[in-house]
Amino acid sequence: MTSADDSGTADPVGSTESVVDTSSGLSDRATTRSDTIVEAKGVDVFYGEDQALQDISMEIPEKQVTAMIGPSGCGKSTFLRCINRMNDQIDVCRVDGEIEFRGKNIYDDDVDPVVLRRRIGMVFQQPNPFPKSIYDNVAYGLKIQGKTEDMDQKVENALKGAALWDEVKDKLHTSGLDLSGGQQQRLCIARAIAVDPQVILMDEPASALDPIATAQIEDLIEELSRDFTVVIVTHNMQQAARISDKTAVFLTGGELVEFDDTNRIFENPQSQRVEDYITGKFG
Numbered sequence: 001m002t003s004a005d006d007s008g009t010a011d012p013v014g015s016t017e018s019v020v021d022t023s024s025g026l027s028d029r030a031t032t033r034s035d036t037i038v039e040a041k042g043v044d045v046f047y048g049e050d051q052a053l054q055d056i057s058m059e060i061p062e063k064q065v066t067a068m069i070g071p072s073g074c075g076k077s078t079f080l081r082c083i084n085r086m087n088d089q090i091d092v093c094r095v096d097g098e099i100e101f102r103g104k105n106i107y108d109d110d111v112d113p114v115v116l117r118r119r120i121g122m123v124f125q126q127p128n129p130f131p132k133s134i135y136d137n138v139a140y141g142l143k144i145q146g147k148t149e150d151m152d153q154k155v156e157n158a159l160k161g162a163a164l165w166d167e168v169k170d171k172l173h174t175s176g177l178d179l180s181g182g183q184q185q186r187l188c189i190a191r192a193i194a195v196d197p198q199v200i201l202m203d204e205p206a207s208a209l210d211p212i213a214t215a216q217i218e219d220l221i222e223e224l225s226r227d228f229t230v231v232i233v234t235h236n237m238q239q240a241a242r243i244s245d246k247t248a249v250f251l252t253g254g255e256l257v258e259f260d261d262t263n264r265i266f267e268n269p270q271s272q273r274v275e276d277y278i279t280g281k282f283g
Protein backbone atom coordinates (compact mmCIF):
# COMPACT_ATOMS: atom_id res chain seq x y z
CA MET A 1 0.00 0.00 0.00
CA THR A 2 1.35 3.37 -0.95
CA SER A 3 0.18 6.32 1.03
CA ALA A 4 1.44 9.34 2.85
CA ASP A 5 0.88 7.34 6.03
CA ASP A 6 3.40 4.73 5.08
CA SER A 7 5.90 6.75 3.16
CA GLY A 8 6.26 9.56 5.65
CA THR A 9 6.10 12.05 2.81
CA ALA A 10 4.32 15.39 3.02
CA ASP A 11 0.68 15.16 3.90
CA PRO A 12 -1.18 15.98 0.67
CA VAL A 13 -4.30 17.14 2.44
CA GLY A 14 -2.53 19.44 4.84
CA SER A 15 -1.23 18.73 8.30
CA THR A 16 -3.50 19.01 11.29
CA GLU A 17 -1.08 21.54 12.75
CA SER A 18 -1.41 23.96 9.86
CA VAL A 19 -4.35 26.29 9.56
CA VAL A 20 -4.27 26.48 5.80
CA ASP A 21 -2.34 24.16 3.56
CA THR A 22 -0.78 26.31 0.90
CA SER A 23 0.34 23.60 -1.51
CA SER A 24 -2.22 21.17 -2.74
CA GLY A 25 -4.25 20.11 0.19
CA LEU A 26 -7.24 20.77 2.30
CA SER A 27 -7.22 23.49 4.87
CA ASP A 28 -8.27 22.99 8.46
CA ARG A 29 -10.29 26.17 8.46
CA ALA A 30 -13.44 26.94 6.52
CA THR A 31 -12.55 29.19 3.64
CA THR A 32 -15.97 30.28 2.47
CA ARG A 33 -18.76 29.96 5.03
CA SER A 34 -17.52 29.47 8.56
CA ASP A 35 -20.23 26.97 9.36
CA THR A 36 -19.98 24.65 6.36
CA ILE A 37 -17.39 21.91 6.57
CA VAL A 38 -18.50 19.65 3.72
CA GLU A 39 -20.31 20.81 0.60
CA ALA A 40 -21.62 18.56 -2.16
CA LYS A 41 -22.07 20.24 -5.51
CA GLY A 42 -24.05 18.44 -8.18
CA VAL A 43 -22.99 14.93 -7.22
CA ASP A 44 -24.09 12.08 -9.48
CA VAL A 45 -23.07 8.52 -8.62
CA PHE A 46 -23.24 5.53 -10.93
CA TYR A 47 -22.67 1.84 -10.35
CA GLY A 48 -21.88 0.73 -13.90
CA GLU A 49 -24.85 1.91 -15.97
CA ASP A 50 -27.14 2.40 -12.98
CA GLN A 51 -27.44 5.84 -11.45
CA ALA A 52 -27.67 5.72 -7.64
CA LEU A 53 -27.59 9.45 -6.85
CA GLN A 54 -28.82 12.38 -8.90
CA ASP A 55 -27.45 15.88 -8.70
CA ILE A 56 -26.98 16.01 -4.93
CA SER A 57 -26.07 19.42 -3.52
CA MET A 58 -25.96 20.10 0.19
CA GLU A 59 -23.93 21.93 2.79
CA ILE A 60 -23.09 20.04 5.95
CA PRO A 61 -22.58 22.33 8.95
CA GLU A 62 -19.60 21.97 11.23
CA LYS A 63 -19.98 20.50 14.72
CA GLN A 64 -23.57 19.52 14.26
CA VAL A 65 -25.29 16.19 13.66
CA THR A 66 -26.65 15.78 10.15
CA ALA A 67 -28.93 12.78 9.59
CA MET A 68 -29.67 11.17 6.25
CA ILE A 69 -32.95 9.30 6.05
CA GLY A 70 -34.99 7.67 3.32
CA PRO A 71 -36.29 4.33 2.11
CA SER A 72 -34.04 1.38 1.41
CA GLY A 73 -31.98 1.74 -1.74
CA CYS A 74 -32.37 5.52 -2.10
CA GLY A 75 -28.62 6.06 -1.89
CA LYS A 76 -27.98 7.21 1.68
CA SER A 77 -25.00 4.92 2.25
CA THR A 78 -23.67 5.66 -1.21
CA PHE A 79 -23.66 9.37 -0.44
CA LEU A 80 -22.06 8.83 2.96
CA ARG A 81 -19.29 6.80 1.35
CA CYS A 82 -18.69 9.57 -1.18
CA ILE A 83 -17.77 11.95 1.63
CA ASN A 84 -14.54 10.12 2.44
CA ARG A 85 -14.07 8.40 -0.90
CA MET A 86 -14.86 4.93 0.37
CA ASN A 87 -16.57 4.35 -2.99
CA ASP A 88 -13.11 4.46 -4.60
CA GLN A 89 -12.83 0.87 -3.46
CA ILE A 90 -15.82 -0.19 -5.59
CA ASP A 91 -14.58 -0.71 -9.15
CA VAL A 92 -17.89 -0.08 -10.90
CA CYS A 93 -18.61 3.10 -8.95
CA ARG A 94 -18.19 6.49 -10.60
CA VAL A 95 -18.66 9.82 -8.84
CA ASP A 96 -19.27 13.01 -10.85
CA GLY A 97 -19.56 16.50 -9.41
CA GLU A 98 -17.64 17.86 -6.45
CA ILE A 99 -17.51 17.33 -2.74
CA GLU A 100 -15.59 20.01 -0.93
CA PHE A 101 -14.06 19.59 2.48
CA ARG A 102 -13.31 23.06 3.80
CA GLY A 103 -13.38 24.42 0.29
CA LYS A 104 -11.15 21.78 -1.33
CA ASN A 105 -12.59 19.24 -3.75
CA ILE A 106 -11.75 15.85 -2.22
CA TYR A 107 -11.86 14.27 -5.68
CA ASP A 108 -8.96 16.39 -6.92
CA ASP A 109 -5.99 14.34 -8.07
CA ASP A 110 -3.74 15.72 -5.34
CA VAL A 111 -5.89 14.45 -2.48
CA ASP A 112 -4.71 11.20 -0.93
CA PRO A 113 -7.80 9.25 0.16
CA VAL A 114 -5.89 7.61 3.00
CA VAL A 115 -5.04 10.97 4.48
CA LEU A 116 -8.54 12.25 3.76
CA ARG A 117 -9.97 9.41 5.82
CA ARG A 118 -7.96 10.59 8.81
CA ARG A 119 -9.88 13.84 8.61
CA ILE A 120 -13.16 12.15 7.78
CA GLY A 121 -13.45 8.90 9.70
CA MET A 122 -16.14 6.25 9.48
CA VAL A 123 -18.08 3.97 11.80
CA PHE A 124 -20.01 1.10 10.25
CA GLN A 125 -23.28 -0.69 10.93
CA GLN A 126 -21.67 -3.81 12.36
CA PRO A 127 -19.09 -3.12 15.07
CA ASN A 128 -15.81 -4.24 13.54
CA PRO A 129 -12.99 -4.08 16.11
CA PHE A 130 -9.68 -5.55 15.07
CA PRO A 131 -8.84 -8.91 16.68
CA LYS A 132 -6.51 -7.08 19.03
CA SER A 133 -6.62 -5.77 22.57
CA ILE A 134 -8.84 -2.85 23.47
CA TYR A 135 -5.71 -0.71 23.86
CA ASP A 136 -4.27 -1.74 20.50
CA ASN A 137 -7.55 -1.10 18.71
CA VAL A 138 -7.43 2.52 19.81
CA ALA A 139 -3.66 2.91 19.41
CA TYR A 140 -3.61 1.40 15.91
CA GLY A 141 -4.22 4.53 13.83
CA LEU A 142 -1.89 6.61 15.97
CA LYS A 143 0.92 4.06 15.55
CA ILE A 144 0.45 4.05 11.77
CA GLN A 145 0.84 7.82 11.81
CA GLY A 146 3.92 7.59 14.04
CA LYS A 147 2.15 9.55 16.78
CA THR A 148 3.31 7.33 19.61
CA GLU A 149 4.20 9.94 22.21
CA ASP A 150 1.87 9.99 25.24
CA MET A 151 0.12 6.98 23.82
CA ASP A 152 -1.42 5.87 27.12
CA GLN A 153 -2.98 9.27 27.58
CA LYS A 154 -4.26 9.40 24.01
CA VAL A 155 -5.83 5.97 24.35
CA GLU A 156 -7.45 6.99 27.61
CA ASN A 157 -8.76 10.23 26.12
CA ALA A 158 -10.26 8.45 23.11
CA LEU A 159 -11.92 5.83 25.33
CA LYS A 160 -13.27 8.58 27.55
CA GLY A 161 -14.50 10.47 24.49
CA ALA A 162 -16.37 7.35 23.42
CA ALA A 163 -17.88 6.90 26.90
CA LEU A 164 -16.17 3.52 27.30
CA TRP A 165 -13.27 4.22 29.65
CA ASP A 166 -14.99 3.37 32.93
CA GLU A 167 -16.08 -0.01 31.60
CA VAL A 168 -12.70 -1.06 30.20
CA LYS A 169 -10.00 0.74 32.16
CA ASP A 170 -9.14 -2.41 34.14
CA LYS A 171 -8.96 -4.70 31.12
CA LEU A 172 -7.28 -2.67 28.40
CA HIS A 173 -5.19 -5.60 27.28
CA THR A 174 -8.03 -8.05 26.76
CA SER A 175 -9.44 -8.60 23.28
CA GLY A 176 -11.79 -6.00 21.86
CA LEU A 177 -13.82 -8.89 20.50
CA ASP A 178 -14.76 -9.95 24.04
CA LEU A 179 -16.80 -6.79 24.59
CA SER A 180 -20.58 -6.59 24.13
CA GLY A 181 -21.92 -5.32 20.80
CA GLY A 182 -22.60 -1.85 22.18
CA GLN A 183 -19.16 -1.70 23.80
CA GLN A 184 -17.56 -2.87 20.56
CA GLN A 185 -19.33 -0.07 18.70
CA ARG A 186 -18.09 2.49 21.24
CA LEU A 187 -14.61 0.97 20.85
CA CYS A 188 -14.89 1.56 17.09
CA ILE A 189 -15.91 5.15 17.82
CA ALA A 190 -12.88 5.48 20.15
CA ARG A 191 -10.69 4.11 17.35
CA ALA A 192 -12.18 6.66 14.95
CA ILE A 193 -11.73 9.68 17.25
CA ALA A 194 -8.23 8.69 18.44
CA VAL A 195 -6.70 10.05 15.23
CA ASP A 196 -8.49 13.37 15.77
CA PRO A 197 -10.74 13.53 12.72
CA GLN A 198 -12.92 16.52 11.96
CA VAL A 199 -15.88 14.64 10.56
CA ILE A 200 -17.23 11.25 11.63
CA LEU A 201 -19.45 9.39 9.19
CA MET A 202 -21.75 6.79 10.76
CA ASP A 203 -23.67 4.25 8.70
CA GLU A 204 -26.55 2.98 10.85
CA PRO A 205 -24.24 2.72 13.87
CA ALA A 206 -26.93 1.45 16.24
CA SER A 207 -28.99 -0.80 14.01
CA ALA A 208 -27.27 -3.97 15.25
CA LEU A 209 -27.65 -3.00 18.92
CA ASP A 210 -30.26 -3.51 21.64
CA PRO A 211 -32.28 -0.51 22.90
CA ILE A 212 -30.01 0.25 25.87
CA ALA A 213 -26.85 0.15 23.76
CA THR A 214 -28.66 2.23 21.13
CA ALA A 215 -29.53 4.89 23.71
CA GLN A 216 -25.88 5.00 24.81
CA ILE A 217 -24.73 5.48 21.22
CA GLU A 218 -27.35 8.21 20.68
CA ASP A 219 -26.19 10.05 23.81
CA LEU A 220 -22.63 9.67 22.65
CA ILE A 221 -23.38 11.10 19.21
CA GLU A 222 -24.79 14.24 20.81
CA GLU A 223 -21.66 14.52 22.96
CA LEU A 224 -19.38 13.97 19.96
CA SER A 225 -20.96 16.85 18.06
CA ARG A 226 -19.39 19.30 20.53
CA ASP A 227 -16.00 18.46 19.05
CA PHE A 228 -16.73 16.79 15.74
CA THR A 229 -19.07 17.04 12.80
CA VAL A 230 -21.24 13.92 12.69
CA VAL A 231 -23.06 12.66 9.60
CA ILE A 232 -25.28 9.68 10.27
CA VAL A 233 -27.35 7.42 8.03
CA THR A 234 -30.30 5.93 9.84
CA HIS A 235 -33.41 3.98 8.94
CA ASN A 236 -34.92 5.12 12.18
CA MET A 237 -36.80 8.39 11.81
CA GLN A 238 -37.28 8.74 15.56
CA GLN A 239 -33.54 8.45 15.98
CA ALA A 240 -32.95 11.16 13.38
CA ALA A 241 -35.51 13.38 15.13
CA ARG A 242 -33.91 12.76 18.54
CA ILE A 243 -30.26 13.31 17.76
CA SER A 244 -29.82 15.41 14.65
CA ASP A 245 -29.72 19.14 14.00
CA LYS A 246 -30.21 18.82 10.25
CA THR A 247 -31.97 16.12 8.27
CA ALA A 248 -31.59 15.21 4.62
CA VAL A 249 -34.41 13.19 3.10
CA PHE A 250 -33.42 11.03 0.14
CA LEU A 251 -36.15 9.32 -1.83
CA THR A 252 -36.30 6.56 -4.38
CA GLY A 253 -34.28 7.29 -7.47
CA GLY A 254 -31.39 8.77 -5.54
CA GLU A 255 -32.83 12.24 -5.16
CA LEU A 256 -32.23 14.55 -2.23
CA VAL A 257 -35.76 15.85 -1.84
CA GLU A 258 -35.41 18.04 1.23
CA PHE A 259 -32.62 19.16 3.53
CA ASP A 260 -33.39 21.42 6.45
CA ASP A 261 -33.39 21.80 10.21
CA THR A 262 -34.57 18.54 11.71
CA ASN A 263 -37.50 20.19 13.51
CA ARG A 264 -38.75 21.68 10.29
CA ILE A 265 -38.43 18.41 8.38
CA PHE A 266 -40.50 16.57 10.96
CA GLU A 267 -42.96 19.33 11.85
CA ASN A 268 -43.40 21.28 8.66
CA PRO A 269 -41.84 19.60 5.62
CA GLN A 270 -42.06 21.60 2.42
CA SER A 271 -42.47 18.65 0.10
CA GLN A 272 -45.57 16.47 -0.02
CA ARG A 273 -43.39 13.46 -0.78
CA VAL A 274 -41.35 14.06 2.37
CA GLU A 275 -44.51 14.48 4.41
CA ASP A 276 -45.87 11.22 3.02
CA TYR A 277 -42.60 9.48 3.84
CA ILE A 278 -42.27 10.70 7.41
CA THR A 279 -45.91 10.05 8.16
CA GLY A 280 -45.45 6.48 7.01
CA LYS A 281 -47.53 6.60 3.84
CA PHE A 282 -44.72 4.81 2.01
CA GLY A 283 -41.16 3.60 2.40
Ligand SMILES: Nc1ncnc2c1ncn2[C@@H]1O[C@H](COP(=O)(O)OP(=O)(O)OP(=O)(O)O)[C@@H](O)[C@H]1O
Pocket (backbone or CB within 6 Å): 047, 052, 070, 071, 072, 073, 074, 075, 076, 077, 078, 079, 090, 092, 235
Ligand atom coordinates in the same frame (compact mmCIF):
# COMPACT_ATOMS: atom_id res chain seq x y z
N1 LIG B 1 -21.42 -1.96 -4.55
C1 LIG B 1 -22.52 -1.74 -5.30
N2 LIG B 1 -22.57 -2.19 -6.55
C2 LIG B 1 -23.66 -1.96 -7.33
N3 LIG B 1 -24.75 -1.30 -6.91
C3 LIG B 1 -24.75 -0.83 -5.65
C4 LIG B 1 -23.64 -1.03 -4.78
N4 LIG B 1 -23.93 -0.44 -3.59
C5 LIG B 1 -25.17 0.08 -3.70
N5 LIG B 1 -25.66 -0.15 -4.95
C6 LIG B 1 -26.98 0.27 -5.45
O1 LIG B 1 -27.11 1.68 -5.28
C7 LIG B 1 -28.41 2.03 -4.84
C8 LIG B 1 -28.30 2.79 -3.53
O2 LIG B 1 -27.81 1.89 -2.51
P1 LIG B 1 -27.44 2.37 -1.05
O3 LIG B 1 -26.92 1.21 -0.31
O4 LIG B 1 -26.60 3.58 -1.15
O5 LIG B 1 -28.88 2.80 -0.51
P2 LIG B 1 -29.36 3.06 0.97
O6 LIG B 1 -30.35 4.15 0.90
O7 LIG B 1 -28.20 3.24 1.87
O8 LIG B 1 -30.09 1.67 1.29
P3 LIG B 1 -30.27 0.88 2.66
O9 LIG B 1 -31.06 1.80 3.53
O10 LIG B 1 -31.03 -0.33 2.26
O11 LIG B 1 -28.90 0.59 3.18
C9 LIG B 1 -29.18 0.73 -4.74
O12 LIG B 1 -29.90 0.55 -5.92
C10 LIG B 1 -28.10 -0.32 -4.62
O13 LIG B 1 -28.53 -1.54 -5.14
